[in-house]
Amino acid sequence: MASNYTVTPEEILAISGVNPRRCMKCGRCTATCPAFAEMEYHPHQFVAMVESGRIGELMNSRSIYRCLSCMACIERCPRQVDPARLIEAVRLAVERKQGGNHLIPDQVPERLEPDMPQQLLVSAYRKYTK
Amino acid sequence: MVYNYFPGCTLKEKAQDLDTWGRRCAEVLGVPLTEIPEWQCCGGVYPLSKDEIAIRLSSVRALIYARDNGGTLVTLCSACHNVLKQTNFDIADDENFSLKVNNYIASDGQEYHGETKVLHYLELLRDVVGFDAVKKAVKNPLTGRKIGAYYGCLLLRPGRKMAMDNPENPRIMEDLLSAIGATPVIYAQRNECCGGYLTLEDSDLPEKRVKRILANAKAQGAEMLITACPLCFYNLKKYAEGTGVEIRYLTDVLAEALGVKEG
Ligand code: SF4
Numbered sequence: 458m459a460s461n462y463t464v465t466p467e468e469i470l471a472i473s474g475v476n477p478r479r480c481m482k483c484g485r486c487t488a489t490c491p492a493f494a495e496m497e498y499h500p501h502q503f504v505a506m507v508e509s510g511r512i513g514e515l516m517n518s519r520s521i522y523r524c525l526s527c528m529a530c531i532e533r534c535p536r537q538v539d540p541a542r543l544i545e546a547v548r549l550a551v552e553r554k555q556g557g558n559h560l561i562p563d564q565v566p567e568r569l570e571p572d573m574p575q576q577l578l579v580s581a582y583r584k585y586t587k
Numbered sequence: 588m589v590y591n592y593f594p595g596c597t598l599k600e601k602a603q604d605l606d607t608w609g610r611r612c613a614e615v616l617g618v619p620l621t622e623i624p625e626w627q628c629c630g631g632v633y634p635l636s637k638d639e640i641a642i643r644l645s646s647v648r649a650l651i652y653a654r655d656n657g658g659t660l661v662t663l664c665s666a667c668h669n670v671l672k673q674t675n676f677d678i679a680d681d682e683n684f685s686l687k688v689n690n691y692i693a694s695d696g697q698e699y700h701g702e703t704k705v706l707h708y709l710e711l712l713r714d715v716v717g718f719d720a721v722k723k724a725v726k727n728p729l730t731g732r733k734i735g736a737y738y739g740c741l742l743l744r745p746g747r748k749m750a751m752d753n754p755e756n757p758r759i760m761e762d763l764l765s766a767i768g769a770t771p772v773i774y775a776q777r778n779e780c781c782g783g784y785l786t787l788e789d790s791d792l793p794e795k796r797v798k799r800i801l802a803n804a805k806a807q808g809a810e811m812l813i814t815a816c817p818l819c820f821y822n823l824k825k826y827a828e829g830t831g832v833e834i835r836y837l838t839d840v841l842a843e844a845l846g847v848k849e850g
């Protein structure tokens with residue numbers, strides 16, 4: 458659900474430690490992103506939107522739950538901007554407010570399958586709840 | 588020399604094959620692993636944020652134990668390895684992070700600055716045992732078997748911190764495959780993500796990713812993929828049925844070659 462709640466770009470920069478000004482808009486992060494087709498805002502757009510203060514839109518986007526934290530954009534960005542860190546910071550800004558968890562514990566049991574590794578549950582909880 | 592070992596929670600449960608054969612092979616190769624006492628879950632994913640300190644402390648405690656008991660910490664699970672190695676790197680490299688961590692652990696009378704050497708099991712084989720020695724220990728060479736190494740994302744990235752192999756053109760698992768007599772298959776998707784934890788919420792993307800990885804590996808001639816990551820193993824296996832590509836843990840295949848396990 459869309460919310461009007463937002464945080465400042467400064468907060469996002471403090472959580473992430475990223476400097477979006479370093480970006481040279483080459484688009485390499487987006488080109489290499491395995492989740493790019495599932496995102497309405499692509500990794501290079503995150504960088505530009507954080508810089509121009511469009512945090513609310515990012516906070517309401519599905520993209521923040523589609524990043525796989527695969528670090529391809531971190532590895533391949535020629536300017537060490539690390540777009541995935543901005544995506545993580547925006548998601549954390551959502552999850553840190555009350556009721557902001559993306560994964561509701563009650564929903565988990567129905568999704569469990571016998572072979573699922575603990576690593577999957579631990580990682581999903583880390584990413585989707587606070 | 589003591590090789591402290593951090594198994595992690597998945598290797599104690601769903602990925603027991605990865606763990607059991609890893610330990611047995613290490614024994615046979617003369618580098619027995621000693622599980623560290625009272626380790627706690629690494630958290631599965633290393634935080635990409637700068638401001639989360641407390642959740643990194645379980646890793647710091649394991650690193651401190653290893654420093655005080657010989658100085659080396661070996662992991663096998665790609666995820667645990669990624670978390671422990673990044674934690675270790677950041678403490679040595681990032682002053683602000685190190686300061687915050689040390690403020691926390693000072694109450695236990697501890698101090699830590701990244702002194703431990705964190706090794707992935709593959710590094711233990713390559714750098715301590717040596718692939719030549721592995722080759723000499725092989726009893727059942729996997730001659731003629733075409734096997735692809737699946738690195739995924741956690742084993743090598745970020746390359747600057749993992750410092751284990753070239754993250755874009757790795758060879759450590761291929762070299763191991765050659766040492767055990769198999770024919771390594773190189774394919775472009777070997778270091779692209781399997782879809783990871785998204786599988787819990789929505790398996791569409793993982794399904795697309797895995798099918799692409801399997802098709803690519805198969806087109807290059809692979810009949811099997813090996814991995815060190817329980818989540819990759821799970822995702823790959825889910826869609827591998829009927830493709831003719833078998834999914835196995837690297838230690839399972841190593842155990843077969845060393846004659847520790849019946850093939
Ligand atoms: S870390 Fe996220 S944004 Fe970056 S390439 Fe991977 S899925 Fe895309």
Ligand code: SF4
Pocket residue numbers: 479480481482483484485486487500501504533534535536537538539540
């Ligand atoms: S790869 Fe780096 S420099 Fe290029 S657009 Fe993405 S964030 Fe900017």
